[in-house]
Amino acid sequence: MGDKKWDAVEAKKYHILEWYFGYKQFRSGQEDVIDSILSGRDALAVMPTGAGKSVCYQVPGLMFDGVTLVISPLISLMKDQVNALTSMGIRAAYLNRSLSNAQYNKALGNMSRGMYKIVYVAPERLVSERFVRVCMTLEISLIAIDEAHCVSQWGQDFRPGYLNIARFINSLPKRPVVGAFTATATADVKADIVQLLQLDNPVMLTTGFDRPNLFFSVMHPVDKRQTLIKLIQERSGKTGIVYCSTRKKVEEICTFLCSKGYSATRYHAGLTDEERLKNQEDFVYDRKRIMVATNAFGMGIDKSDVRFVIHYNMPKNIESYYQEAGRAGRDGEDADCILLFGAQDISTAQYFIDNAEANAEMTPEQNAAFRQKEEERLQHMIAYSKTQGCLRAFMLRYFGEHTPDSCGKCANCKTKYRMVDVTVDAQKILSCIVRTKEQFGSQVICDVLRGKETQKIRSFELHKQTTYGILRDVSASQLKSLIETLEDQGFIRHIGVGRPVLKVTKSGWLVLKGKVSVQSREALKVRTTAKTMGAEVNPELFGELQKVRTAIAGKRGVPSYIIFSDTALRSMCTILPTTDEMFLRVNGVGETKLRLYGEQFMRVIREHVSGDSSISAL
Numbered sequence: 001m002g003d004k005k006w007d008a009v010e011a012k013k014y015h016i017l018e019w020y021f022g023y024k025q026f027r028s029g030q031e032d033v034i035d036s037i038l039s040g041r042d043a044l045a046v047m048p049t050g051a052g053k054s055v056c057y058q059v060p061g062l063m064f065d066g067v068t069l070v071i072s073p074l075i076s077l078m079k080d081q082v083n084a085l086t087s088m089g090i091r092a093a094y095l096n097r098s099l100s101n102a103q104y105n106k107a108l109g110n111m112s113r114g115m116y117k118i119v120y121v122a123p124e125r126l127v128s129e130r131f132v133r134v135c136m137t138l139e140i141s142l143i144a145i146d147e148a149h150c151v152s153q154w155g156q157d158f159r160p161g162y163l164n165i166a167r168f169i170n171s172l173p174k175r176p177v178v179g180a181f182t183a184t185a186t187a188d189v190k191a192d193i194v195q196l197l198q199l200d201n202p203v204m205l206t207t208g209f210d211r212p213n214l215f216f217s218v219m220h221p222v223d224k225r226q227t228l229i230k231l232i233q234e235r236s237g238k239t240g241i242v243y244c245s246t247r248k249k250v251e252e253i254c255t256f257l258c259s260k261g262y263s264a265t266r267y268h269a270g271l272t273d274e275e276r277l278k279n280q281e282d283f284v285y286d287r288k289r290i291m292v293a294t295n296a297f298g299m300g301i302d303k304s305d306v307r308f309v310i311h312y313n314m315p316k317n318i319e320s321y322y323q324e325a326g327r328a329g330r331d332g333e334d335a336d337c338i339l340l341f342g343a344q345d346i347s348t349a350q351y352f353i354d355n356a357e358a359n360a361e362m363t364p365e366q367n368a369a370f371r372q373k374e375e376e377r378l379q380h381m382i383a384y385s386k387t388q389g390c391l392r393a394f395m396l397r398y399f400g401e402h403t404p405d406s407c408g409k410c411a412n413c414k415t416k417y418r419m420v421d422v423t424v425d426a427q428k429i430l431s432c433i434v435r436t437k438e439q440f441g442s443q444v445i446c447d448v449l450r451g452k453e454t455q456k457i458r459s460f461e462l463h464k465q466t467t468y469g470i471l472r473d474v475s476a477s478q479l480k481s482l483i484e485t486l487e488d489q490g491f492i493r494h495i496g497v498g499r500p501v502l503k504v505t506k507s508g509w510l511v512l513k514g515k516v517s518v519q520s521r522e523a524l525k526v527r528t529t530a531k532t533m534g535a536e537v538n539p540e541l542f543g544e545l546q547k548v549r550t551a552i553a554g555k556r557g558v559p560s561y562i563i564f565s566d567t568a569l570r571s572m573c574t575i576l577p578t579t580d581e582m583f584l585r586v587n588g589v590g591e592t593k594l595r596l597y598g599e600q601f602m603r604v605i606r607e608h609v610s611g612d613s614s615i616s617a618l
């Protein structure tokens with residue numbers, strides 16, 4: 001392309017970003033992907049959740065002459081995206097099994113008449129004869145493949161339908177540009193995507209995985225429920241997800257939160273389709289504030305104003321954790337990702353790995369290799385849960401990024417420590433383990449040291465031990481964490497599966513003999529939250545604008561964030577726009593949104609501004 005022509009393309013892409021989406025700038029990475037697609041070259045873009053993948057194919061899609069097909073695995077996501085596009089004045093539709101026959105026929109008819117610029121389809125649709133026939137008659141300029149990792153059997157989300165994509169593309173009269181998008185970055189998966197989707201010499205783009213607005217923390221609470229309540233209380237009125245590892249836990253925690261008066265709902269694979277859909281919508285439409293769910297919830301949920309994600313249990317790997325936690329703060333505003341670690345979580349995760357059904361499409365060797373990989377991934381997850389170093393750095397390194405040692409913005413970086421000598425208490429613990437003949441796990445050892453009267457202690461006559469009750473004054477949580485410290489530093493080890501028992505190691509014996517001292521890091525100050533949000537905007541005005549947004553969303557039958565994000569409302573509070581021109585300056589306001597909603601918001605802002613000036617005139 002000549003320079004002049006390219007300049008025009010440059011101008012056009014910014015114009016479209018501003019006109020429809022109301023954004024002034026591309027985010028890092030977006031422009032590279034768009035330029036590649038516009039120049040006609042395939043692309044594979046690896047970008048984390050919330051980075052803004054959709055803009056990467058929607059902007060070029062609007063610039064090309066023909067139609068853009070977006071292949072997406074999730075019905076809820078398609079609906080959401082199409083809602084969002086339509087509300088910006090872009091002609092879009094989706095074709096999937098959620099449509100009735102009549103609706104499907106109508107949409108397909110409209111598509112064949114070229115009435116849509118962007119069409120979302122499920123991969124299974126690509127083998128439907130009628131759909132393919134329509135595609136043969138149309139000019140398809142771009143095919144965007146969302147969640148492209150679904151084509152790989154190595155990933156968690158393999159979808160056989162994705163294997164049809166390459167054949168479909170090859171059958172088209174003219175090959176469109178193909179863009180593949182995913183948040184999963186491992187080398188195996190990337191190679192699979194290129195090969196199985198038959199990408200043609202694609203530009204490979206990986207934007208940084210960092211999500212600067214997320215505040216990470218790991219807690220090791222003794223009483224998870226109490227901690228959960230406290231965390232939710234501190235975030236009252238905010239929207240959040242609580243992930244649990246089992247359906248049973250979801251039921252238990254959801255009931256618990258409801259009994260405490262919180263607005264909570266639940267989601268897991270054991271519910272009926274109807275209930276799942278209803279609960280999901282209650283959450284998306286802000287009728288319920290807290291979603292308690294297993295990992296079955298979330299993929300394809302675009303709710304951008306989730307302010308916290310709490311993991312009640314440790315997930316089985318960092319990939320899952322980062323993806324689930326990453327559902328917080330997609331709007332770019334501050335959000336918290338908190339992991340509540342408990343030793344029990346390790347056995348649960350291990351159980352899931354041991355009992356996972358073999359993938360019928362893989363050979364026994366591949367399945368064995370997969371399980372081995374899962375084991376390794378679990379070890380990394382455990383290490384994350386226990387690290388005292390920077391949490392963000394830990395995860396980014398895991399994804400292969402070079403990062404500084406400390407981010408200054410996670411709970412571990414914000415925590416100040418001092419070193420405490422705990423040799424004497426350590427000796428008491430070690431001695432208790434040795435004297436009870438290394439036959440018990442940490443719970444029993446704790447009980448003996450704290451002088452408890454339990455069935456086990458009576459039946460093994462442990463109350464007659466000399467170490468019985470010698471750490472009576474130490475709280476159970478302190479003692480547990482001390483035992484963890486001893487294990488982390490290699491002075492003791494858990495041996496055996498099922499009911500592991502504690503053994504003293506060689507270096508542990510050196511402590512017992514007084515030859516080595518034990519130091520423990522003690523936290524002086526922990527912060528588990530992102531900086532308080534919205535402090536600088538007027539809360540009353542923000543509340544009024546929220547009401548306007550809720551009313552419009554209700555009337556249109558779409559979630560509030562489809563109308564405007566919290567970021568846009570906050571930007572209105574700062575800019576205080578009272579004219580069309582000013583309103584367009586708000587991030588997230590394009591021409592269509594100005595025309596449709598501008599006046600309703602500006603009316604409230606004008607009242608607010610005049611109210612203010614009458615006060616200052618007094």
Ligand code: ADP
Nearest residue numbers: 023025026027049050051052053054055304330
């Ligand atoms: P992903 O699919 O990568 O998880 P989305 O495409 O859903 O992310 O985008 C996440 C959020 O970021 C959306 O609310 C989107 O409107 C917003 N966004 C995308 N690009 C920009 C941009 N250039 N400027 C401001 N906000 C953006």
Ligand code: ZN
Nearest residue numbers: 390407410413
């Ligand atoms: Zn950090």
